Structures are given as C-alpha cells and as structure tokens.
Amino acid sequence: MRADPRALRFGAAVTTVVLATVLITGSVWLLAAQALVFASGTVGRSPYTMLFRRLVTSPPKETEDARPPRFAQAVGLVFAVAGLVGYLTGTTPLALGATAAALLAAFLNAAFGLCLGCEMYLLIRRLQPGRVS
C-alpha cells in the first residue's frame, strides 16, 4: 500500500487546527470527531486525506509506504481517547496533556514533515527481530 505524502501533510495540518481548537474551546465533541478521524486513518481512509484527493487531482511525484503513517494515526487515536477520558471524567491534566501531545505530533508533521509516530514504528520494528522475514 502506498500513500501520497502531500495528502498526509495536509491531513496533519487540518489535525493541528482541530486539536488546537479543542484545547481552546474545550469541545469534547470536536475531540471525539478527531478520534474518529484517527480511527479511519488507521485503515487508510482518513476524511482529511480523502478531501485532499478531491481538491488536488494531480498525481504525487513520489509515494510512500502507507504502514508507518497508519501506525502514527493509531498512536494519535490512543492520545485522543486518553484526552476524551480526561475531558469526560474532569481530569484536566490528562485532558489537556493528552490533547497537547497529539497536537505537538500533528504540528511537527505539518510544519516540518517530521512524523513522530513513523519514527516510533521504525524503533518498534527494530525491537521485534522475531517478525523480520
């Protein structure tokens, strides 16, 4: 499976705006919606990247392996769910901390092209010699 890096970067930019808005407004619903976006991203069907494909029809110059960004979306989902638990239980440090962590990762991806989740993917694969074919 291949992915369009421009679409992934666009998705990260939208995610950055959404998560910053969650922090500023404290909207649980918006965070829940972002969690659903992360969940669909883990199976390569993120609405943000699908929107990008609608807007930009030119083919990408290069494609990249879809597995690390999908894994990164799963990491994002974990943080979004933790943030939701924080907001719903009234645990403010968890709510703000988990949402901020996801915002940091999305911002680094959007602004610098650095995918923290993807780097984690490589490190985890390195720790799993048994799965190397």
Place this chain on the structure above:
Amino acid sequence: MTGGNDGRAEIISGPAAVAPHVTGLWVALATLALGLAAGLVWRSRNGRLREGGDGGMRLGEAAIGAPLGERATLVQFSTAFCQPCRATRRILHEVASMVPGVRHVEIDAESRLDLVRSLGITRTPTVLVLDESGTVVKRASGQPRKADVITALGAAVSHNTSHNSDEM
C-alpha cells in the same frame, strides 16, 4: 504544563468547567511554541554529517557485504518503509558515480540487526562515511545534503593520507 494550577483551581467550580478555555489557550500556545523550537532543532541536526563517534570503528568487506571503495565508501542503512531512504539513495548514488574511487553500499537494516545494534543505529536512513581502510569517519542520521556528503568525503580522503601507517 503552563497554567496547570489555574486549571485545577477551576475544576472545583464543577464538571461543566472542566477545560478552562484560558488554560487551554495557553496550553495550545505553549505546545505550538515547543513544537516550533523542537522542529527547528530537529531540522538543523537531521542529516548532518558528524564525526564517526564510534572510536574509529572499522567495517570490512564481510561486515557490509560488499567490497570497500578504493578511496572511500558510503554505507547507507535503509528500511523498506522509509521515505527519505529513497532520496538518500539517489544522492549517494550520484556522489559515488561523480567521485572516482567511491562506492555506495546500501544495507537493509532489518536483515542486519546485528550490525544495526553494534553501531547503535536508531533511525533510517543512517549514512556512514568510511575511509579506504573501512574506518567510520563521519555519520549522519536522516537524509544528508549532497554538498555535505562531498565535504565528508574530502575528510575521509584526507583521513586516508594522514593514517597511511594504518594501512595493511
């Protein structure tokens, strides 16, 4: 986290005020500022060729699975799912075909985990610049710039001449 105390103070007023907007705004701003600083540091370090730092570790033909270049060798560790590895391969291939006596050797990190661990490689691509004897002279993690690779090769070649006594 900035303003955490304010947050805790406002929780007491009830569950409806769980995420005090002012605190959230500060957290968002602090996170973006941290991201900007971290991103700039990352970008300035990513792909920079630095001193080998392996105590002059030496890699032979057997270790890298290919003959060494006559004057220098560019060893690249890659993984199948690594995006910047392809651009790095292109750069190193160009440099190796431009400079005589320089060889580009690409190693699949997943099939050489022994080497990956002994060299302490945590990211792909990692590029090692070896002199003619196979000594690690320079090292970069992340995609290096072409001009930096050429400069590092210059260092590797001068390393050769200053270490002629090491030759076998």
